Amino acid sequence: xxxxxxxxxxxxxxxxxxxxxRRNYIFNTVRAVFEIFGYxxxxxxxxxxLSTLMGKYGEEGDKLLFKILNSGNYLEGIPDIGYQMTxxxxxxxxxxxxxxxxxxxxxxISEKGLRYDLTVPFARFVVQHQSELVxxxxxxxxxxxxxxxxxxxxxxxxxxxxxxxxxxxxxLLYELELIQIIDEVxxxxxxxxxxxxxxxxxxxxxxxxxGAPEKMTDITVAIDKIDKIGLENVCLELKExxxxxxxISSLQPVLLMEGKINQKTDLLGDLLKxxxxxxxxxxxxxxxxxxxxxxxxxxxxxxxxxxARGLNYYTGTIIEVKANEVSMGSICGGGRYDDLTGIFGLxxxxxxxxxxxxxxxxxxxxxxxxxxxxxxxxxxxxxxNFGAEEESFALKLLSIIRLEGIPSEIYPESSKLKKQxxxxxxxxxxxxxLIGKDEMGSGMVTVKDMNSGEQSQxxxxxxxxxxxxx
RNA sequence: GUGGUCGUAGCUCAGCUGGUUAGAGCGUCAGAUUGUGGCUCUGAAGGCCGUGGGUUCGAGCCCCAUCUUCCACCCCA
Numbered sequence: 001x002x003x004x005x006x007x008x009x010x011x012x013x014x015x016x017x018x019x020x021x022r023r024n025y026i027f028n029t030v031r032a033v034f035e036i037f038g039y040x041x042x043x044x045x046x047x048x049x050l051s052t053l054m055g056k057y058g059e060e061g062d063k064l065l066f067k068i069l070n071s072g073n074y075l076e077g078i079p080d081i082g083y084q085m086t087x088x089x090x091x092x093x094x095x096x097x098x099x100x101x102x103x104x105x106x107x108x109i110s111e112k113g114l115r116y117d118l119t120v121p122f123a124r125f126v127v128q129h130q131s132e133l134v135x136x137x138x139x140x141x142x143x144x145x146x147x148x149x150x151x152x153x154x155x156x157x158x159x160x161x162x163x164x165x166x167x168x169x170x171x172l173l174y175e176l177e178l179i180q181i182i183d184e185v186x187x188x189x190x191x192x193x194x195x196x197x198x199x200x201x202x203x204x205x206x207x208x209x210x211g212a213p214e215k216m217t218d219i220t221v222a223i224d225k226i227d228k229i230g231l232e233n234v235c236l237e238l239k240e241x242x243x244x245x246x247x248i249s250s251l252q253p254v255l256l257m258e259g260k261i262n263q264k265t266d267l268l269g270d271l272l273k274x275x276x277x278x279x280x281x282x283x284x285x286x287x288x289x290x291x292x293x294x295x296x297x298x299x300x301x302x303x304x305x306x307x308a309r310g311l312n313y314y315t316g317t318i319i320e321v322k323a324n325e326v327s328m329g330s331i332c333g334g335g336r337y338d339d340l341t342g343i344f345g346l347x348x349x350x351x352x353x354x355x356x357x358x359x360x361x362x363x364x365x366x367x368x369x370x371x372x373x374x375x376x377x378x379x380x381x382x383x384x385n386f387g388a389e390e391e392s393f394a395l396k397l398l399s400i401i402r403l404e405g406i407p408s409e410i411y412p413e414s415s416k417l418k419k420q421x422x423x424x425x426x427x428x429x430x431x432x433x434l435i436g437k438d439e440m441g442s443g444m445v446t447v448k449d450m451n452s453g454e455q456s457q458x459x460x461x462x463x464x465x466x467x468x469x470x
Numbered sequence: 471g472u473g474g475u476c477g478u479a480g481c482u483c484a485g486c487u488g489g490u491u492a493g494a495g496c497g498u499c500a501g502a503u504u505g506u507g508g509c510u511c512u513g514a515a516g517g518c519c520g521u522g523g524g525u526u527c528g529a530g531c532c533c534c535a536u537c538u539u540c541c542a543c544c545c546c547a
Binding site for chain 1: 505
């Protein structure tokens with residue numbers, strides 16, 4: 001039998017201890033901030049029923065769901081409608097026929113999927129547990145999610161999201177709170193960020209105002225690209241998406257909008273004066289900006305009409321955070337969703353939340369070298385092993401040291417000292433305790449400082465004190 | 471889903487227009503040095519050249535497929 005080379009699925013990663021220490025630093029920081037703002041943790045299963053997940057993330061999102069094959073004889077009971085690939089892929093109708101067959105087959109053989117984000121499972125959770133919860137319900141959730149995307153820079157198929165949401169209140173105070181959380185998290189992590197803020201109602205209003213309310217998604221997707229492809233190409237794309245020339249030209253002032261937030265909102269107010277939704281959006285945005293101005297946030301924030309956000313459950317404020325010093329997709333994003341629980345039978349409940357992308361934050365911090373050195377905690381002291389007698393003597397002291405809360409270990413066999421010291425050196429253990437016959441007699445401990453190479457004989461008390469102070 | 475890209479020792483890579491037995495550095499292990507790590511020296515182990523087909527007298531090298539890596543688009547954390 002030949003050995004097979006081990007591997008892990010595309011877009012997934014193993015994490016070494018060195019990486020985990022850094023990842024935990026991010027998780028701990030995020031968690032600590034969430035908790036001082038009064039949020040409590042929940043967890044939900046890795047898998048959800050597909051009926052819970054499907055249709056919540058738009059057409060694209062549905063395609064990116066990892067589906068789980070039913071257990072047992074999953075082919076049982078499939079109606080005989082012929083799931084063979086027909087070879088008429090050059091005819092348009094043939095392709096449609098095939099995809100609908102695949103869809104039908106999928107529904108038969110798969111009823112569960114891996115979660116795509118934490119927001120939709122959260123909405124499901126709220127509906128199921130509504131009788132036990134106190135509203136507004138504030139929770140945080142740090143768990144992995146899975147997307148069948150093509151991996152690339154900052155994009156994985158398995159990654160951790162750190163979500164904070166509050167559900168059961170339409171108050172803009174919560175939008176404010178979330179932006180404060182963003183500011184606090186990134187200040188603590190030492191990343192300079194810019195928080196982009198927009199409002200779906202404004203986008204809807206714009207679509208309405210230029211006479212194409214049903215084209216809101218097309219419009220937002222196109223104008224989001226203006227920095228990337230330029231004004232002319234954006235106009236071209238809008239035309240391809242079926243917008244009239246008059247509609248496109250009336251969009252121009254919005255696209256080219258510059259200046260202070262007030263100037264932008266004034267201009268938009270003029271354009272959207274006949275759209276009730278649009279005016280509501282502007283009102284919300286102005287209110288939020290007024291609240292934000294009174295706080296001294298350390299990181300930048302700004303209003304950006306071009307911010308779109310694809311997840312189609314958002315209905316109000318939308319937020320996205322970018323790192324200023326590196327090129328990376330957004331490292332945090334979210335917004336308000338007015339009726340996510342409605343689909344699950346609990347209508348009229350507004351929620352707002354954001355999600356920190358732990359893996360991208362990790363990549364950003366790594367690139368910028370922002371991890372403090374102090375987080376590398378490892379064993380503090382290694383007890384050298386000189387043989388059976390010395391070993392049992394050392395084990396007793398080791399127990400005492402551990403009771404003092406000092407991470408410590410003993411070398412497993414009485415190998416050459418050279419080897420034992422090499423082990424300590426490679427593991428970056430700062431101290432080695434040498435207890436041989438002499439030390440056993442005198443009751444002292446020989447401590448070697450691995451950084452300086454110096455060693456000295458000290459009493460047990462002094463030994464413990466030194467380890468604690470280092 | 472679309473387009474490109476990478477894959478040779480544990481790691482980073484070299485390997486000429488296809489030609490004997492596939493190399494280097496680092497790392498690993500052993501020794502020089504039996505209670506003292508990092509430096510140095512000596513030696514050793516380690517490879518179905520991502521996988522499967524094909525072309526050829528002959529393939530690490532050419533062709534096809536497939537998987538994987540990285541990147542861009544789409545979309546997103």
